[in-house]
Amino acid sequence: MTDSETRPAADWWRSAVVYQVYPRSFADADGDGTGDLNGIRAKLPYLAELGVDALWISPWYPSPLLDGGYDVADYRDINPEFGTLADADALIAEAHALGLRILIDLVPNHCSWEHPWFKAALAAGKGSPERDLFWFRDGKDGQPPTNWPAAFGGPAWQQLDDGDWYLHLFDISQPDWNWDHPKVIEEFDSILRFWFDRGVDGFRIDVADSMAKDAGLPDVPLEDGQPTREKYVGNPFYDQPGVHAIHQRWRAIADEYADTPQGPRVFVAEAWLSPAERLAQYVRPNELHSAFNFDALRAAWDAKELREVIDHTTENLWAVGAPATWVLSNHDTIRHRTRFGRDKKDALEGAGVVPTDLALGLRRARAAALLELALPGGAYVYQGDELGLPEVEDLPEDVLDDPTWERSGHTVRGRDGCRVPIPWSGSEPPYGFGPGTEQPWLPQPADWSPLTAEAQTDDPDSHLNLYKSALRIRRGHAALGEGRLAWDQDAPEGILSFTRDPGFQCVVNLSDAPVPLPPHQKILLTSAPLSAGELPPDTTVWLES
Known part of the structure; x- marks a missing residue:
């Protein structure tokens, strides 16, 4: 893939498939058990071959890593455990040469107490x-x-x-910035320009709905005797009106770069807000470019619920001229293979407390991948999604690193199970994560050898090759990416079926029984083999219509 094969510079972000890299857990070039920037550089050809358009790299800044790097001590440098600014510059240049754009994290609500x-x-x-x-x-x-x-x-x-x-709205080690102070505002203007000038293509904005606070400091209501954690309308520290002036200021800075040969610089918001009407306020034409659609991530494997989420999301985002941005997993959530292997009412429960059918979860994860990549707009792939990795729910307590574990009094295990370093090759840990035998910072399961990228590369039916095929078709098909969809109103109960012009149809069977395929000219791709010409349960098919 070359730069000429990427989406047009003017609108690449509206259809982009972005691969999230969690640096500590992606690839380790120096063999110390921690992922690093040179590890990412070594895997850029893998990502280009996979077929994604861009990388989003979770925080790479100097940090005591008390919250996985989201406790930033210096916004203009690289964590020495990950490399140097020169390594970052080389990564950006090498990614661009392969047609891959680079987004990095901005953490504007709080910093580290080491700042x-x-x-x-x-x-x-x-x-x-x-x-x-x-x-x-x-x-x-x-x-x-x-x-x-x-x-x-x-x-x-x-x-x-x-x-x-x-x-500190998050960990004790993460004091909140006062965004009412002009020096804070000006500092982040400067940080944006620092990285834009180094060639970064955009930012993912961490907790983009949290910077503005109600200066009157009202209490929040109680729920079951405890302060509510709900992001209700009027919450004094989430989704305050003042946050939009900050985003508008940032958009103006990004727009300064729009006419450069590199093309526009963009933002994607992390804002866990429902319903979609609230989220749409963040992606109006003079604010952020896109926002993660977490309603879809939280939706059960259920046709009615998924259709409602898809409709509500697209209608509200299209109304403000923004594309939808779909996501199945990330560094903060239970991996979707595990979620989809559970009863829908328990899908988001904590590690180790809910029975899980991983074979069913993998089948549904394959179907969900084709659904996600067929929907209008952009999509995000969390590292390891393409390998079908499950959540690691039996990590020993003495290795748990997430601050939630300590802050909850050792009652909530936290997010480490989705952050286990990914397997690249070999039959035992560290599975090629590093160049030697040094074990990674979180232990990998002993049964992951069939899931390595190496093991899946030559298997045409592997999860990895499903992603490669889907991304290749998506890149080449005029109907996919940004656009619209039309639902098949005659679809049976439990079936999601929609068309996209020109000539594309996606059908997902979320029922308990096989269903006949609709009339079509060609089968482009299926998440599982057809059964006597019918679409089995928990299976998605892409058709040329």
Whole structure:
């Protein structure tokens, strides 16, 4: 694949298939058990052959890694465990030479307590200008300023020895920036330009709905006696109106680069907001370019529910001129092979507590991949999705790294099960993750040898080759990517069937029985073999109509 074969520069992001790389767990070039930028560089040909359009690289910045890199100590450098700025520059250039664009994470709600500005704020003391860059407040009768809960457990405020409390909506090590302060606004303008000038094609905005806070600091309602974690309309720290001015400012910066030979620089929002009407406010023409559709990720394997999500998403995003952006898994969620192997009411439950049929989950994951890649708009593939990896739900407690484990008092295992380093080759760990035998930072299962990229490459029926075939067809078919769909109103109950012009039809059987194929000229691809010319349960087919 060459750059000339990528989507047109003016609109590449509207149809792009983006592959998410979690750097610690993708590929290890130096053999220390931790993934790194040179490991990513070595695998760029693999990603180009897979057929994706871009990479999104989770945080690569200097960090104490108390929250997997989302605790950023320096926004203008590379974590030494991952490499150097020179390595990042080489990665960007080599990716571009292969026709792959690069998106990186921006973490604007909070930084690490190791960030120089927060360390200066701690040293400066109560009432200092340095503390105005964060949310330092007095408590109330010895209690926190508000009852706000932290996302990883416990209260969202931490008290210092001098009596001040600081806000951390996530881990205690992640103080929230004060986006009412002009110095914070200007700093992030500069950070965007720093990376755009180095050739980065865009940013994924971490918790894009959280930067603005209600300065009156009202409490949140109680639910079962505890402060609610719901993102209700009017929540004082999520989806506040002020966040849109920040996004509009960023969009103007990105638009400064629109006429460069590299093409437009773009943003994708992480905003866990429902219903889609709320999410659509983030992708209006003067704000962010796209947003992850988490309603689809959370949907059960159910025809009625999936159709409702697809309709609601597309209708609301199209109304503001934005494409839908579909995602099945990421670094924060249980891998979809495992989710789809469970009863739908328990699909999102925590590790190890729900019976799982992984064979059923794999069959549904294959069907879901073809559904995702046939829908209008863009799509995201989390590393290992293309290998059919399951969630690792039996990690030993002594290796758990997610702050949720500690903040919950060792009651919630957290997200480590989807972050286990991916297998590349060989019959035993570390499965080619690094050049030697050093075991990776999270242990890999002993039964993953059939799932390695090497083992799947020469198997025409493998999960990896299903993805390659789907992405090849998607790239070459005029009906796929950005556009519209039309539902087949005569489809039986439990069947999703839609057409896309010109001449494409996708049929997904979510019922318990085989169904006849609709009239067609050619079968382009199936997620599982047909049965006597019929589409079996938990199977998707792409047809030329």
